[in-house]
Amino acid sequence: MIAQIGKLPSLPAVVLEVLESFEDDHADTGAIGKKIAQDQALSAKVLRVANSSFYGLRGKVATVKDAMVVLGFGNVRTLVIGAGVTGSFSALASGSFDLRAFWIHGIVAATCARCFAADAGIDPERAFTAGLLHDIGRVVLATCFPDHYRRVAEYRAAHDCYPIEAERQVLGLDHAAVGGALTERWTFAPVIQQAVAAHHCSADPATPGCRPGLAGLVHVADVAAHALDLAGDDNELVPQFDAVTWTRMGITWPKFLEHLAEAERRAQGAELLLSA
Amino acid sequence: MRPATTLDLEPKPDPVMEAAQREAALLRLSHLFRRAGTDTLMQALRRAMVDYRTKK
Numbered sequence: 001m002i003a004q005i006g007k008l009p010s011l012p013a014v015v016l017e018v019l020e021s022f023e024d025d026h027a028d029t030g031a032i033g034k035k036i037a038q039d040q041a042l043s044a045k046v047l048r049v050a051n052s053s054f055y056g057l058r059g060k061v062a063t064v065k066d067a068m069v070v071l072g073f074g075n076v077r078t079l080v081i082g083a084g085v086t087g088s089f090s091a092l093a094s095g096s097f098d099l100r101a102f103w104i105h106g107i108v109a110a111t112c113a114r115c116f117a118a119d120a121g122i123d124p125e126r127a128f129t130a131g132l133l134h135d136i137g138r139v140v141l142a143t144c145f146p147d148h149y150r151r152v153a154e155y156r157a158a159h160d161c162y163p164i165e166a167e168r169q170v171l172g173l174d175h176a177a178v179g180g181a182l183t184e185r186w187t188f189a190p191v192i193q194q195a196v197a198a199h200h201c202s203a204d205p206a207t208p209g210c211r212p213g214l215a216g217l218v219h220v221a222d223v224a225a226h227a228l229d230l231a232g233d234d235n236e237l238v239p240q241f242d243a244v245t246w247t248r249m250g251i252t253w254p255k256f257l258e259h260l261a262e263a264e265r266r267a268q269g270a271e272l273l274l275s276a
Numbered sequence: 277m278r279p280a281t282t283l284d285l286e287p288k289p290d291p292v293m294e295a296a297q298r299e300a301a302l303l304r305l306s307h308l309f310r311r312a313g314t315d316t317l318m319q320a321l322r323r324a325m326v327d328y329r330t331k332k
Contacts, residue, residue, distance in 0.1 A: 241321055
């Protein structure tokens with residue numbers, strides 16, 4: 001199954017270039033806007049969102065550069081990642097995979113990761129990207145191996161277990177490993193590949209503690225996002241929380257709840273970015 | 277009779293409604309943490325979320 005990851009389409013080059021630009025402290029809006037403008041689908045999406053009633057500027061935003069001013073750096077980055085990933089999996093439109101719930105969870109985890117990043121001394125924008133992509137393996141499993149994914153869902157429903165337990169039992173691997181392989185195929189930074197691959201390490205008894213750094217941060221952000229329960233999943237289940245990772249993060253409970261409140265505020269309205 | 281003021285138009289706290297909302301929040305959190313068992317950290321997280329949801 002992992003070998004078939006290599007046959008997946010590559011992420012559009014413009015998506016990676018734009019993401020790299022966001023992490024470059026010296027990049028300017030104009031340069032990023034030019035890159036986006038080179039991709040017709042991306043440009044259309046950015047303009048559509050900027051001209052939506054949410055921003056109250058219907059029909060007045062005519063250029064990608066102006067749209068970036070209206071939407072802000074963070075929202076444009078979310079849009080670019082969302083459009084790039086969704087566009088790479090055309091089967092998503094017709095399948096039963098709950099894409100809306102997937103992206104809401106991703107956005108919440110991403111905003112949690114960005115909030116926690118400052119406390120952990122990690123680049124907040126990189127943390128946001130890793131948080132947004134951490135469950136990308138589920139998209140691969142649902143769209144590329146639908147029959148397998150259906151059996152995983154049936155197993156999970158029958159045993160009310162963690163999704164990752166059902167994946168390992170039925171498939172012999174899990175969405176974290178698949179996601180790590182996909183981010184490697186898409187040539188994301190190695191630290192993001194590792195974060196995606198290791199965000200559930202606490203569920204593996206052979207690796208009792210996550211490695212510190214971005215992987216641990218994404219693990220905590222994922223747990224927080226499930227606890228916030230904003231994706232509307234009736235079967236939502238807060239995953240196992242690794243105590244070593246929590247201790248290494250050095251976040252107090254009051255601070256944790258402060259970050260959750262901020263993440264919840266920021267995540268509201270973000271659904272618009274991925275549904276336009 | 278004095279004219280209505282802004283204070284008159286603000287919704288008054290409904291203790292029955294608030295109690296029902298709190299109960300619903302606690303039930304939902306129990307569901308979210310149904311696999312937590314006796315894990316110390318999971319139970320601490322659950323208590324933190326109870327605090328978060330009931331004091332908002």
